[in-house]
Amino acid sequence: MLETRRAQADDAPAVTAIATAAYSGYLARMPEGVRPAPLDADYAAAIAHDETWVAELDGRVVGYLVLVAAPDHLLLENVAVDPGAQGRGVGRELLDLAETRARDLGMPEVRLFTHATMVENQRLYERRGYVETGRRRDDEFDRVFYVKQLPGVVDDLLSRDAVRIWQAAWHVIRSRDAQLLDALRDALPEIRGATADVELGGGIRPNREALEHAFGKIEGFRAWACWCDDYPRLLQHDPSREESLGHVVILHRDVSGWPGEYRCECRVCGRRFDVEEGEHHALWWRWRVSRS
Numbered sequence: 001m002l003e004t005r006r007a008q009a010d011d012a013p014a015v016t017a018i019a020t021a022a023y024s025g026y027l028a029r030m031p032e033g034v035r036p037a038p039l040d041a042d043y044a045a046a047i048a049h050d051e052t053w054v055a056e057l058d059g060r061v062v063g064y065l066v067l068v069a070a071p072d073h074l075l076l077e078n079v080a081v082d083p084g085a086q087g088r089g090v091g092r093e094l095l096d097l098a099e100t101r102a103r104d105l106g107m108p109e110v111r112l113f114t115h116a117t118m119v120e121n122q123r124l125y126e127r128r129g130y131v132e133t134g135r136r137r138d139d140e141f142d143r144v145f146y147v148k149q150l151p152g153v154v155d156d157l158l159s160r161d162a163v164r165i166w167q168a169a170w171h172v173i174r175s176r177d178a179q180l181l182d183a184l185r186d187a188l189p190e191i192r193g194a195t196a197d198v199e200l201g202g203g204i205r206p207n208r209e210a211l212e213h214a215f216g217k218i219e220g221f222r223a224w225a226c227w228c229d230d231y232p233r234l235l236q237h238d239p240s241r242e243e244s245l246g247h248v249v250i251l252h253r254d255v256s257g258w259p260g261e262y263r264c265e266c267r268v269c270g271r272r273f274d275v276e277e278g279e280h281h282a283l284w285w286r287w288r289v290s291r292s
């Protein structure tokens with residue numbers, strides 16, 4: 001199974017090894033004395049200071065992604081897949097993740113650059129919707145710059161496209177961007193009108209429910225004491241995901257029995273929750289504010 005998670009300090013050797021394996025092949029075509037920048041990056045520092053993710057295939061780290069947040073965009077600074085794991089969707093997953101994180105952070109676009117000689121990567125980014133914005137020399141590197149504009153959440157909600165609408169609903173549910181939510185509140189009457197008769201589908205948990213939950217958050221979040229007010233209201237807040245996003249700390253985890261149990265602490269307000277993990281066709285989590 002392919003999974004992504006935030007990199008930990010002890011992932012640095014694996015990440016470095018992937019960079020070496022993935023980028024050494026370009027040495028031959030670089031100008032004399034120039035090495036691909038990812039070969040000399042300090043991955044321990046990237047894990048400590050930037051937003052670094054790893055992709056695991058059946059529990060083995062096979063790819064990584066380094067993201068750097070700028071005020072008006074998310075920079076995809078470095079990405080690679082172990083050559084032995086290429087063709088298994090790892091790169092696509094990591095590029096999807098960059099876009100998801102940009103949206104989670106309220107960024108309108110993802111930017112990246114690559115070396116002019118790495119033409120395979122340029123084609124790959126172009127197929128993914130990246131547009132070249134320029135070429136220039138940075139120090140000894142001849143670089144090609146790309147940008148991918150992400151459609152806004154408002155546009156998605158007005159699109160009448162079921163997939164875009166439910167993805168946008170989940171974006172709203174996970175968002176902690178008050179500015180975005182205020183903008184959505186202003187557009188809410190129009191959004192309600194545009195989504196009212198779109199068949200959203202979904203199985204045991206209709207996607208319409210997620211959309212209604214998103215609307216409730218847009219209308220009500222200003223009255224919340226903390227972002228964690230939402231946890232007890234929805235069964236789809238996964239403690240592990242919330243922890244990987246830096247929203248909670250899992251103080252205790254026991255998934256050996258059934259139901260699984262977690263104790264989590266909100267990193268914003270310090271409130272503690274007891275979380276029960278159950279399964280009914282899909283995992284769910286029932287959050288309750290801890291009494292002790």
Ligand SMILES: [Zn+2]
Pocket residue numbers: 226227228229266267268269270271
């Ligand atoms: Zn909180």
